[in-house]
Amino acid sequence: MFRGAQAKKRRGTALVLYTVLLPTTLLFCGLAIDLCMLYVVQTRLSSAVDGAALGAGRLLGTTANTSEIAGEFLNANYPSGYWGSYNLTPSISVTNNSSLHTVAVSATVQVPLLFLRLLRQQYCTVAASATAVRRDVRVELVLDRSYSMIDQMSNLRTAATTFVNMFNPGTDELGLVILSGSSFVAYPTSEMPNYSLTSGTGPDVHFADSVTGSNQNMLTLISALQLGSDTNTSEAIWLAYMELKKAAAIDSDPTKANVIVLFTDGVPNGFTSYLNNPSSNALGSNSNCKYDPATSSSSTQMNGWIAAAGTSSTLSFFSPTNSTGIGFFNSLIFDTVHSSYYWVTNVGSGGYVDDLVEVTGTPMTNCSHIGGYGSLGSGTDMSGLATIPSQDYYGNSTSGTAYTQGVLYQQYGIAYNSSQPTNGYQMGLASWNVADNAAQKILSDSNMNVAIYTIGFTGDGGVDAVLLNRMANTQSSSSYNSSYQTGMYVEASDAASMQQAFGQVASEVLRLAH
C-alpha cells in the first residue's frame, strides 16, 4: 500500500518539474540570447567606429571635413537596423593641436531586448569609441639614380610619384635628395644655388603646388629624373638630415615626425671628401699639391667625391685583386644656369653624367698623382693619396668594424686597410663605413629623433641588406638600438614590388604619424 501510494505520487512528477522549470530555463536562455545580441551589436559598433576613426584619420590635417567624413564612414560601417538596433548616435570631435591632429569617434545605439522585457527592460544602450591621431610629418625622400638604375628609372619615377601623392600638401613637409656620385638637394629648388648646410628652408609643404614658370615642384622633378653615376650614400643621407634640421629649426615644432626614406639599388662605392683637411690630411708627400694642409683655406680646399672606379655592372671594381682604381671628381656646381632642375634632368654625355669631371683649378695647383679616372673605367694615377681620408666632408668617420657584416667583406674576407686608397675594394669598405656611421649619427640625434626607412632594389646586382637594416635601425639589425627610432627595410625586385615597397613605407610613415 505504502509503495503503491509512493508510486502513484511519482506519476507526472517529471512533467510537473519540467513545467515549473521551463519558464526559468527560458528566462536564462532569453538572458543568454539578449546578451549575445548585445555582444554582436557591440562588436559591429566597435568595428564601425574603428573604421570611421581610421578612415577619417587619414585625412587629418587636410582641408577635408574630417568630422563629416568620420560620420559618413560610421554610417556606412553600421548597417541601418542591424539586429534590430536603432537610434545610432555618433559623437565626433576633431582637435588640432599644432602638428598633432586627433579625431575621436564614439557612438551609442539602442538594442531592443527580447526576453528581458519580462523584467520591464525594453532596450539596452551599447557604446563604442575609437581615436585616431595623426602627426604631420617631415620627410626627406632620397632617390638613388646611380648608373645601375639604367633599366629602372621609369619604374622609380612611377613608384616615387605614388609615394609623394600619399602625403598631404599644405601640412606634411617633403623634400627630395638625389643620390648619385655627387648627391644634392633637388627639392626645394630654392636650396640651389648657393646651397649651404646652414641656409635654406628644408622640406616644405609646397611639394605639390602648381608649377609656375621655372619653379618646379617635387612631382615634376621626380617625373624628369635622369640617370646619374655612382653611389654616394653617405652624402645623400647626410644632406637629407641637414635638410630636416633646417626645417625643424624654422617651425620649432618638436611634435612633427622627422623621416628619411632612402631608396637604393646598390652598395655605396664613394663619398665626398676634403682631401687636404688639416685635421685629417689624406695627401701623400708625392702629391706635390701647393695647398697642402698647412696652407689650405676655404678657397683652396680640395673638395670632391671619390669613388671606386669602373664601368662594370658586375661590381668587379670592388674586387681587391682586380680593382680598377678610384677617381676624384667635382661636386656639382650650382649657379643660375645649373639649377637643381638642370642637374636632375641632365643626361650627360661622354662620361659627364652628373658632372663626372676630375677636380681641377686652384686647389689642385701643382698637384700630381691626383688624377682620377678621366673617362669611365680607365683608371689613372691617384697614388698621391697616402691614405683613405679618415672622415668624409661632413665629418663622418670612414673607419669602424661593422663593415665585416657587409656583403663586400663577406665575399672577400679582407680587412679594411686605409693605407690602400687606390684599391676599389678598400674604397668600398670605407664608403660602407661612412654611410653606416652617418646613419648612426643621425639616429642618435635625440633632438631630431629621425626615423630612417630603407628600400633596397635587388634587381640590379644586389644591395647590402645588413647595411640597410642598420641604417634603418630595424629590430633585425645587428646594431638595433631601442632608444633610437625604429625604421623599416623593404626589398623590391621588380617594378611591381618597387611600387609596393614605396607604398608600404609610406603607410608605415603615416602610421608613425597616426
Added chain:
Amino acid sequence: MKKQRTSQSGASVIEFAFITFTLVPLLIGAAVVGVNLVRTLQTEQLARDAGHMFARGVDFSASGNQEILANIGSSLNLSATAGSGNATVILSKLTYVDSNACTTGGAVNGGGQPSGCTNLGKWVFVQRLVVGNSAIRSSNLGTPTGVTLSSNGSIAASQYVTVAGDVANFNSINPYSNVSGTISGLPSGQFVYVAEASGTGYSIPPYGVGSTYAFGLF
C-alpha cells in the same frame, strides 16, 4: 501491482516524448545558433583586422602576409591557399573618379578636360584581392571585369577611369551618399578600403545558416 507498473511506464514514455519534442529541438537550436553566433563574431573580427591592415598598406598579395591573415582567420579555417578552406576575405580599394583621376588615367582632351572618361563620377575598383576560398561568397561590391589585375591586384588608372566593368556597386554602403555633386570634402585621389569576410556557417538541419558575412570600411 502489475496494473500500476504498466501505468507508470506509460507516463514515463509520455513525459519523455513530450520533453524530447520540446527540449531537444531547443537544445539543438541553441547549439546551432550559439556556434553561428561565435562564427559571426569571428567573421566580424576577421573583416576588421584584415581591413585595418589593408588600409595601413599591408600587401596581401604577398604570400607571407596571406599566411598571417590565414592565421588570424584560422578559427574559420581560412586558408592562404586559393580555393581551399572554409572562409574567404575579399579586399577592395576604391576611389572616386573625378577630373583629376581622368587626368591620371589619360582620359582628357587637349584642354585637360575629361574626355572619354566614362567612369567620371563613379566609384571604381583600384585594387582587388581575394584570400582563401573565393567560392564561399562573392563581394557585395561586385567583381571588376574587363580590366587587368596586376600581381598585387591593382588596376591601371587608364582602365579604371574608362572600363564599365570596373565600377563598384557602392551605393548601398556609400559613405558619401548624403552629399550631392561633390564628395563631401574628400580630397581628390583618396581611397576607401573595404574588407569583406565570409565563412561557412554551421548547420544541423533544419537549423543553421549558409555562411557568415561581415565587412568593414576604412
